[in-house]
Amino acid sequence: MTAVIDRAAGASAQSPASGLVCRNCGATYPLGAQHACFECFGPLEVGYDPQRLAAVTRAQIEAGPYSLWRYAGLLPAGHDPATRVDSGTGMTPLIRADRLADRLGFTAPVWVKDDSANPTHSFKDRVVSVAITAARELGFTRIACASTGNLANSVAAHAARIGMESIVFIPSDLESAKVTQTAVYAGTLVAVEGSYDDVNRLCSELSETDEFESTAFVNVNVRPYYAEGSKTLGFEVAEQLGWRLPEQIVAPMASGSLLTKVHKAFKELITTGLVDPADYRVYGAQSAGCSPIATAFAAGSDTVIPVKPTGIAKSLNIGNPADGPYALDAVRSTGGAMAHVDDDEIRDGIQLLAETCGVFAETAGGVTTAVLKKLAESGQLDTSRETVIYNTGDGLKTLDAVSGRVGPTAVIPPTLKGMRGAGLL
């Protein structure tokens, strides 16, 4: 049950993944459903055979399907096209945002990578496509997640599509659109009285129980595979720019994983020779209501101190971000910066992106746009360098953020007289 246009598979049927590697101590493990190091409890990520990665060519990728699966040769699952869960995710528009660039005083191009174009309208369809494919390959029979909303939508939708059982955990105070959009797919939906971090803790506990032995929590026990899906946000931008890297990117941070994986993708593109080596700067965006990573950045610290999240950017409200230290490293090592913006700036950001680009973003996209503006104004981001910002979700999911601010210009009776009365004729 896949999108149909799927040309001859571009990638080899052999996985380039060689094992799981501890990001902390470097210990290695065979590929399996493991996410933490037995030695140091550090997080694991997928390691690759450099030769297999280097064998992937632009031509192979371009001959692949018009979805994230064109990059299967650089991913840890789905090498046999028959095993892929392909919802048509990926290859979302990269929009040249000249009007936004003008408004912010850029002399170089600004681009918006618009992931609201994915099937459930967020970038989470990428990580879920990869995670659910890996989970089936690993023999799991049920799919689960802890979510701030977008992931819930995506897990439930993908499970419905392939007829897999699902159980999704969300904080009980989530935006109603995200609750309804998850529940409509008719999996099990558990609203947890607590924060996302409470939900995440519960899911970690559950993943250790016998009853959940056959359950893949996409962002817990199969997280190494899941997280790799975000690399496609880097691969696609490079391909869409004609196989080259942008000079600056701005990405929102919740767990910090997306930003870290785009950075990883760019490095992999360089080491495999798919793009020429180039300097690029990575910038991270958080909301003032939940800015543990940006706060550590401002303090010059390597330690991310957990916070209790508040504010309207609920999809970014992870107070104890798993990839915070790695995000700090990506930003610092590339010469980028981080910033946070408050709820009014987030609303302004949503409107700025909509008015100049015709892209209606959810609050997370408002955060990213507002941080772009803030960093450009402060000079920390160079307006003479080509910049890509990531819009990760859809405005229809967080309507309340702007519904009190925008509305009809006029309400009139259906007559020319009515138009004249409103000064419109």
Next chain:
Amino acid sequence: MTAVIDRAAGASAQSPASGLVCRNCGATYPLGAQHACFECFGPLEVGYDPQRLAAVTRAQIEAGPYSLWRYAGLLPAGHDPATRVDSGTGMTPLIRADRLADRLGFTAPVWVKDDSANPTHSFKDRVVSVAITAARELGFTRIACASTGNLANSVAAHAARIGMESIVFIPSDLESAKVTQTAVYAGTLVAVEGSYDDVNRLCSELSETDEFESTAFVNVNVRPYYAEGSKTLGFEVAEQLGWRLPEQIVAPMASGSLLTKVHKAFKELITTGLVDPADYRVYGAQSAGCSPIATAFAAGSDTVIPVKPTGIAKSLNIGNPADGPYALDAVRSTGGAMAHVDDDEIRDGIQLLAETCGVFAETAGGVTTAVLKKLAESGQLDTSRETVIYNTGDGLKTLDAVSGRVGPTAVIPPTLKGMRGAGLL
């Protein structure tokens, strides 16, 4: 400001359009901003030079951009890629819906053409892409429409993207999501106290005024170009099936234009030799609250009697459908049928599509899915024939339709004890 992946333009820079033709009396006119016949007041549509159409090849199309503009050689605008308004619209997923087919007892494949994947999440991005491109080519400086919601979203978004002035007219009782999604793009939005048909009448009057001389109403004075955009829903299905036609299609009907144009697209594909001749049946779906076309079909009448619309499928609530007689002809001439479904059936249809396909449709998609079920059960639609249904919009735009019906399975404290208390562990 376009999506970037745009390979060498596949279509000739020469337009295949030869003029405007009265659908009633056959009178012809030069290409321009005219929508009604001077002789008989019948509606005009775009006529083509058959030789230019026949010159378009599959290879040309496949070498074009991955958007509706790959079919420029079969459209009346955008032949010079530099003139196109390309929002990344089109080439939406065609999803093989095996679980839906099973549920409804089909022995042949069922497919869902999911146009909620377009940038503003409805098929209207297609007609607007073509209309706004034509409007610029014709020298208009402002874009406008009468809308039941989705068109409003799309016109305002496209105008924002290219920096064109816009003025959008909607009934004042529209779903709040569609109002907010239109207003956020910051064009002029006029809420009219009346039905869609009242709004449409007002726009017709306005298009005759001096003040609106430079304004293209996409579905009034440039309607012939606009309507052609819907043909791409037929072209894409044929290409995605491997350049062949499906045996049955089910399409929702508001004005009746979409269904009529998909039929036209299939005929053009046959006459140009892009697909082999094949019999296919066209089925039309309406809601019980607004079923003037389906009612005429049931009565065996050619006359569509206007109604005052009611019911939750607001995007289909056109009581005086301009293309009703043509939709009747398309359905009757192909041996298809029409049906209408009530609000509860529409809600069931939304849930059925979500549960089996992972596609969350707006009420119009619920209408189409419910009519598929109804026609299959009554035997009017053949469950042994391959069938494509069109989902034209997104569930996030009409959340109220199902938000009272679906919700969390359980609300629990963040503990294993909470899970046990809810019977989930």
